[in-house]
Amino acid sequence: MNEVKLLDTLKEYFGYEKFRPLQKKIIQSVFDGKDNLVIMPTGGGKSICYQLPAILLPEITLVISPLIALMKDQVDGLNANGVPAAYLNSSQTEDQREAIFKQIENKELKLIYVAPESLQIVDRFLVDGKVSLIAIDEAHCISSWGHDFRPAYTQLGYLKNRFPSTPILALTATADKATRNDICRQLNIPAAKKHIASFDRKNLSLEVKPGIKRFEQIAKFLKNRTSESGIVYCLSRKTTEELAAKLKAKGFKAEAYHAGIDHDQRSQIQDDFINDEKQIICATIAFGMGIDKSNIRWVIHYNMPKNLEGYYQEIGRAGRDGLESETLLFHSYADVIQLQKFASNAKNEEVQLAKLDRMKQYSEALSCRRKILLGYFGEYLQEDCGNCDICRNPPEFFDGTIIAQKALSCIYRLKASEPISVVIDILRGSQNEVVRKNNYQELSTYGIGKDISWQNWQQYIIQLINLGLLEIAFDKNNHLQLTENAKSVLFSKEKVFLADVKQQVEKAEKDKKESSSNSLFEKLRQLRLSIAKEEDIPAYLIFNDAALKDMEKQRPMSDAEFLLIDGVGRKKMEDYGYRFIKEIIAFSKDKREKKPKTKRSKKSNTFKETLELYERGLSIEEMAKEKGVSTNTIYAHLIKLYDEEEEINLHQFVPKSDLKAIKKAKSDLNDPNSLKAYFEHFEGAIPYETIKLGLKIIADK
Structure with a gap:
C-alpha cells in the first residue's frame, strides 16, 4: 500500500501525522496478506493496526472482542472519526440486529465487532473472500498460560481453516513468551509475524508501599490531586464499597464498581467516570477493560494483583495520553495468602502460583522496578529508569559479580532444567533426595555457595531475575533459564551490582504541583x-x-x-x-x-523544510513522501507559510473550474463560513483541502 495514502488516511480519520513505532510495519504486513501477532502495551496504538486497514480494504473487517463495553467504546470512537462501524451482541433486540445485518449486506460498514460467544450471529455473512481481515483483540484470553484465560476463545482456531485467504491479526497488551507461542498455535497461525512493541511506559511512575494504614496513605496521596481521575483496584467487592464510602465522606467524587452491581447502575457509573462526572472508581478487576479514557492520571492497587501481566495491564490504564501519571501498589502477606487460595484447584494452579510468586518478588524488590517489569516481557533496560521509588531512593549496592557468576554457572551446568529451590540447594551443597537422585553432587558448582544462607541466595537470585540475567520458564515447570545478557557476565567479566538484602529502604513521596x-x-x-x-x-x-x-x-x-x-x-x-x-x-x-513568536519552536524546522521542497517545485504528493507525512499536513503547512507572507502560489494547487465553483457556492450557501457546508454541497467531489485553499485565494482578492 502506498505510504502517502496510509499517512493521508491516518491524518484524515485519526488526526495523527505519523505512525507510532511498529504500526506501519504491521499495517503493511496486513496488506501483504500475512498473519500477525501484535504485542503492544495499553495505549500503544493497537487499534489503529486493524482500524486503518479496515478503511482501505475492499470488504468488511471482523473484530472479535471480549466485552460489550469495549466494543461500544471502539465503535463510538470510529463513528466519531467518520468510520462506519457497528457491533453485534446478545443484548441487542432482533430489530437492532436486522438493521445491522442490512448494513452488512449493503456494504455500508467497514468494521463489525462481535464477542467470541456471538460468532454464530454473523455466521451467515462469513464467506471466504467477503471478509478482508479478522482481528482478534485481547488474544491472550485463548491461552491457559495467559493471565485471563476465557474458554470461549478456544473455538477461534477454526477461523483460519474456514478463511485460509483472510489474514488474521491477533492483538494483546500483555503476553510472556509461553503465552505468545500458545496464541499462534491455538489460532492455527504458526507462521504469523510477531511484532513486539516496547513495554516501556516512561510517563508512568512506579511505587510500592507496605499495606499498612492504606486509607490514610491514599487520602494523603489524593490531597493535591482533587481534580484528577484515577482508579483504585481492590480484591473484593466489599472492599470497593467500604473504600468508596470513606472517600465520599472525605469529599471525593468516588464510586464502587463490581460485577454484583446492577448492570444499568454499572453503566451509569462507567459513563460518569468517562465524562469526568466522577473522579475516582474503586473497582475489582472487572472495571477498565472496556475503558479508553485517556486522562486517567493515577492507578492505585489497594491489594496485590495475582500476576505481573494483570498489574501491567491495569497500571497501563493511566496516562494513555502520554502525560505524566502515577501508580501506587500496596503489598502485604495477607494479600499473598488470599491470592494463593484463589489459585488453588485451578486447572493451571502451578502456573498461577509461580506467577503470583513473581508478583511478590516485584513488590519486595530492591532494584529498579521498571527493569523488572520490562524484563518479565523480554525487554531489557541498560540503565535504571529514574522514575520509580527504588531509583529515587536507591539501596546501597556492592560488587556481587562473583555471587552472580556462581549462580549463573550452576544454571548453565544444569542446562536450565531446575527451579530456583533446587539451584539454591546445589549451590549450598545440600544432601536432599533431588540432589542425590540426579547426581547433582557431581557438578563443579555443587557447594560453591555454602557461605551464603538459603534466604540470602533466594534474594540474590531474585535480583538476578529482576536484572534480566535470568528468567522463569512458566511453561517448563518454572525452570530458571539464562538470558542473552547472562553471557556477558559469565564470559566477558561484566560486573554485577547487587543490593544489600539486609538493608531496609525508605520510600520517598513524589511532590505534585497543583494545577491551575x-x-x-x-x-x-x-x-x-x-x-x-x-x-x-x-x-x-x-x-x-x-x-x-x-x-x-x-x-x-x-x-x-x-x-x-x-x-x-x-x-x-x-x-x-x-x-x-x-x-x-x-x-x-x-x-x-x-x-x-516561538509558538511552533519544535516544528519550525519542518515548515522550513516544506518551503524548501515547494521552492524545488515538488508536487503535494512528492513533498508528503519526501517528509514522511500526510498530504493534509503539507496543505496545512502551505497555508501557514502563505499566511506568514512567504511566496506561495496557491493557484497552482486549485483547478480554475474548482475555484469558480467554490466562488459560486460562497454566494449560494446559507452558511458560507462552514467548510463542512462546502464539502457537503459538492458531495465530496472537491476535496476538503482544495476548498480551504480556494477560500483562502478568494478572501485575499
Whole structure:
C-alpha cells in the first residue's frame, strides 16, 4: 500500500501525522496478506493496526472482542472519526440486529465487532473472500498460560481453516513468551509475524508501599490531586464499597464498581467516570477493560494483583495520553495468602502460583522496578529508569559479580532444567533426595555457595531475575533459564551490582504541583465536557488530554494551525474546530497575550523544510513522501507559510473550474463560513483541502 495514502488516511480519520513505532510495519504486513501477532502495551496504538486497514480494504473487517463495553467504546470512537462501524451482541433486540445485518449486506460498514460467544450471529455473512481481515483483540484470553484465560476463545482456531485467504491479526497488551507461542498455535497461525512493541511506559511512575494504614496513605496521596481521575483496584467487592464510602465522606467524587452491581447502575457509573462526572472508581478487576479514557492520571492497587501481566495491564490504564501519571501498589502477606487460595484447584494452579510468586518478588524488590517489569516481557533496560521509588531512593549496592557468576554457572551446568529451590540447594551443597537422585553432587558448582544462607541466595537470585540475567520458564515447570545478557557476565567479566538484602529502604513521596484551574487547558477541558454532554458521547472521543495540552501550548488560531495538532483529523476539525479556536482566541485576549513568536519552536524546522521542497517545485504528493507525512499536513503547512507572507502560489494547487465553483457556492450557501457546508454541497467531489485553499485565494482578492 502506498505510504502517502496510509499517512493521508491516518491524518484524515485519526488526526495523527505519523505512525507510532511498529504500526506501519504491521499495517503493511496486513496488506501483504500475512498473519500477525501484535504485542503492544495499553495505549500503544493497537487499534489503529486493524482500524486503518479496515478503511482501505475492499470488504468488511471482523473484530472479535471480549466485552460489550469495549466494543461500544471502539465503535463510538470510529463513528466519531467518520468510520462506519457497528457491533453485534446478545443484548441487542432482533430489530437492532436486522438493521445491522442490512448494513452488512449493503456494504455500508467497514468494521463489525462481535464477542467470541456471538460468532454464530454473523455466521451467515462469513464467506471466504467477503471478509478482508479478522482481528482478534485481547488474544491472550485463548491461552491457559495467559493471565485471563476465557474458554470461549478456544473455538477461534477454526477461523483460519474456514478463511485460509483472510489474514488474521491477533492483538494483546500483555503476553510472556509461553503465552505468545500458545496464541499462534491455538489460532492455527504458526507462521504469523510477531511484532513486539516496547513495554516501556516512561510517563508512568512506579511505587510500592507496605499495606499498612492504606486509607490514610491514599487520602494523603489524593490531597493535591482533587481534580484528577484515577482508579483504585481492590480484591473484593466489599472492599470497593467500604473504600468508596470513606472517600465520599472525605469529599471525593468516588464510586464502587463490581460485577454484583446492577448492570444499568454499572453503566451509569462507567459513563460518569468517562465524562469526568466522577473522579475516582474503586473497582475489582472487572472495571477498565472496556475503558479508553485517556486522562486517567493515577492507578492505585489497594491489594496485590495475582500476576505481573494483570498489574501491567491495569497500571497501563493511566496516562494513555502520554502525560505524566502515577501508580501506587500496596503489598502485604495477607494479600499473598488470599491470592494463593484463589489459585488453588485451578486447572493451571502451578502456573498461577509461580506467577503470583513473581508478583511478590516485584513488590519486595530492591532494584529498579521498571527493569523488572520490562524484563518479565523480554525487554531489557541498560540503565535504571529514574522514575520509580527504588531509583529515587536507591539501596546501597556492592560488587556481587562473583555471587552472580556462581549462580549463573550452576544454571548453565544444569542446562536450565531446575527451579530456583533446587539451584539454591546445589549451590549450598545440600544432601536432599533431588540432589542425590540426579547426581547433582557431581557438578563443579555443587557447594560453591555454602557461605551464603538459603534466604540470602533466594534474594540474590531474585535480583538476578529482576536484572534480566535470568528468567522463569512458566511453561517448563518454572525452570530458571539464562538470558542473552547472562553471557556477558559469565564470559566477558561484566560486573554485577547487587543490593544489600539486609538493608531496609525508605520510600520517598513524589511532590505534585497543583494545577491551575484558570489555565487554558482547564478552559478547553470544560468546553470538551460541554460538547460531550450535548452530543451524549464520552469527552475523550472529542479530543484526549494530550491534544488539549498541545492546543494550550501551540495556541492554534486558524483552521490550518488547528489541523496541525496531533489528534485532529478532518472530521474533528469540521465538527469542533471553530469552537475550540474561538475559546483559544478568547482566552488569549482575556490574558492580554500575544501569540508567541516561538509558538511552533519544535516544528519550525519542518515548515522550513516544506518551503524548501515547494521552492524545488515538488508536487503535494512528492513533498508528503519526501517528509514522511500526510498530504493534509503539507496543505496545512502551505497555508501557514502563505499566511506568514512567504511566496506561495496557491493557484497552482486549485483547478480554475474548482475555484469558480467554490466562488459560486460562497454566494449560494446559507452558511458560507462552514467548510463542512462546502464539502457537503459538492458531495465530496472537491476535496476538503482544495476548498480551504480556494477560500483562502478568494478572501485575499
